[in-house]
Amino acid sequence: MNQTQSVEPIVRMENISKRFPGVIANESVDLTLMQGEVLALLGENGAGKSTLMNMLAGLYRPDSGSIHIRGTHANIQSPQDSMALGIGMVHQEFMLVGNMTVAENIVLGMKDLPFVPDIDSINARIIELSDRYGLKVDPQAVIHDLSVGEQQRVEILKLVYRGADILILDEPTAVLTPGESHELNNIVKIMLSEGKSAIFITHKMDEVIEFSDKVQVLRRGKTVNICNTADVTPKDLANMMVGRDVLFSLDRCPYNPGGVKLKVEQVTVNNPLGGRPLLDDVSLEIHRGEILGIAGVAGNGQQQLAEVITGLVRCDRGNIYIDGMDKTNNTPLSFIKAGVSHIPADRGAMGIVGDMSVGENLAMKKYRTKEISKGVVIKKNFLRMFADKLIDTFSIKTPDQGTSVKYLSGGNIQKTILAREIDSCGGILIAVYPSRGLDVGATEAVRQNIIAQRDQGNAVLLVSEELEELQMVADRIAVMFEGKIMGTRNVKDTNTEELGLMMAGAVSRGA
Template identity: 50%
Template structure:
């Protein structure tokens, strides 16, 4: 590696009304290095990278590129100076081809662009960095992993020497994630610098060279990855020890709570989203649902909760046929639902904590609501579940994501359900909030409830689930025991490889 850092941000401070997003943060990224940026939500990671990409200007501090003091006046200015970013949500025109997307905004190509020449250069880039993408393919025809490669090629085409990736593996299968890091490693060997914003500690430890941890807008420290471990990084991120392990393999399954037989349903576009799914969940069990987002997970959860109608098949709760039951009948049968859209489907943003808490149980209070009693119950729940909020009378839209999720979980848990359907319950939460949600779900499992857990995080599913069912294009590729299965096996099924009948549970 060169002794001169590729990029150095020194004592960067950025203030917004009422908050200091970055408080004298320093970070140094060397040539030929994959540098991870870790931190909880609100730690200042995105703000710091927005400064490096020219979107914000720092109130204090200096930026050096290859040892030269630099001011970045705009994203275009940053791109011209060799800084590229691949966002978590891709910025691609889906009806255009790969080549057309890469050609958009290219400088120095003149009024007439030679498509053949561009496609040839794309193939050369793919070969150089070990990526497989067809330049003539339409974006909508590509997998999520292939679309990400297009974003990377786009940045490289524009001369990026410093590449920033925001949560790059959030929507990838385990194999695609490994392939991505292979590509990043090739890039660093060729003298580029890579910054990865990630919350996946095991992935960071396996794939990066250096880690900088932010907490509360300040830099906690920078460590060599080879000298770090998961517990230490977690402690740096949240300021305390995070325990995630449990002895989950000793399980005595209770009564069958949910049974699905040949369930099929349509998505919002009228297309088949779930095809012939059969599964069951017992009391005292967490069944995890693995799969790349968009493979029928959300539709399956909505079918179970009664929010989406069944086209074919039957659904039983505690042995009773609830295939055509209303949402109210399913609530009365003991089904609780934690949707992925916590601020739309789950909670009403403009209502306060009291109103949101009583939303599902108002019928139990009769025609005359005892608001004094309801407020007392809400306050007790807020204290029991350690929910942080300004006041139970304040609109819930003022709460953080983690506390919103805890309020939603508290409401569903206090209904004393038989079955909890949790859809991406840890999505967008920081490490501390994730730990709290984990504990709540495990406590319900240990109390004899049945839990259906849908997650994009394999690490999460293996840590919490007793069994894991894998979805691909609306079908179950296999159901495995989380204590004996491997991430590689689950990853292969996520990519569409069906489990052999003799291996199935």
């Protein structure tokens, strides 16, 4: 490397602007990344972070401005161009093909692949890289059999296989368990120690502090701050992002639960693939005016619990009662009619219809109600006012309610689901990881909204991996481990240490 290259930034974006219909996603943004540096790119949901990075990755082209890579002007027109420059991006939404193997996904779309690829040498190289970075990836595994954490590692492997040395990670830890996030962070550290450079987007302030050298904050498409990580606190960062102080404490009425609203009695769901049951003799009650938090490392039955209570999965044993009425194995529609709302863990598959408009997605559960439909006639004016009200209340950033949901930023898609489900809650709200992918301001707002549901007398089940969130929001916490409830505690009578032990399966079923 000669003298000029070593002082020249590895990435220099200058005066970049990008518009979409009705939105200025980026306006005159400058960004520089030095060799070996980690830049954290922060900002509210919809601030323009993914858009800016998608221009480096060749998915979008800037309307104006220029990009220099290693000091040379780069005309990035396609993902292949970007890859050829050594840029690799892990996208906010995974881009793997579910019914193909790891190896097939890794070489998919590579330009210089021979007509008949040498599978053995591809597999050997994957295994070698997987070992070097501790990725534990089997080249022959089919993607849809892998957990999200494993899929994330395949995305990373794809980048290193293709020789990327400028890594762009768009909210890589948003869908990971704390353990998986920790592993991912270690992998990235190995890559950095080899001299690679990285830009990473996250809403988790502790990761910013731990990882990055430099922080750049976007607000409404423009840069509002660039600083050294060492000079700022998480509170400063939250403030820079939303332009005000974030409270980190919430208002609530005193805990005064009513009668039992939802009762789950000795429910077991067998694993169709064999092995231990997904839900193993689970019993719990949620009262009116109460938030029951479910703690545990993801994959210990939380999702199945939410799914049996919403009629999406059948119980093999046990019963579910709502208001004392047996609802066991009723249809999802019957659960909706009984007043159950559901914020699902897998939003892509279950929460949203991307090609439909924001307004239609918001109203999806209202069509059957008298407010909106009269026979087959839909009351369009009411529908419009209804959607506008939710867009406003939940601060959903969209040009208008007619925009297709797929064009919204990740966090704003999430807010659309939250708005629909929280608004339509008719007594029971099942919220699974509701604050995933939300910025700090929106996280605060959604927690406040969940508490408001409880204050209005609804029964809430809140599944979260963040003990801090559960301790802040829930009244009682039940801990799940390997499909079982390890114990339930009043928030006031427990602490992080006890809950942590229960999460690891170390405490027998008690109180």
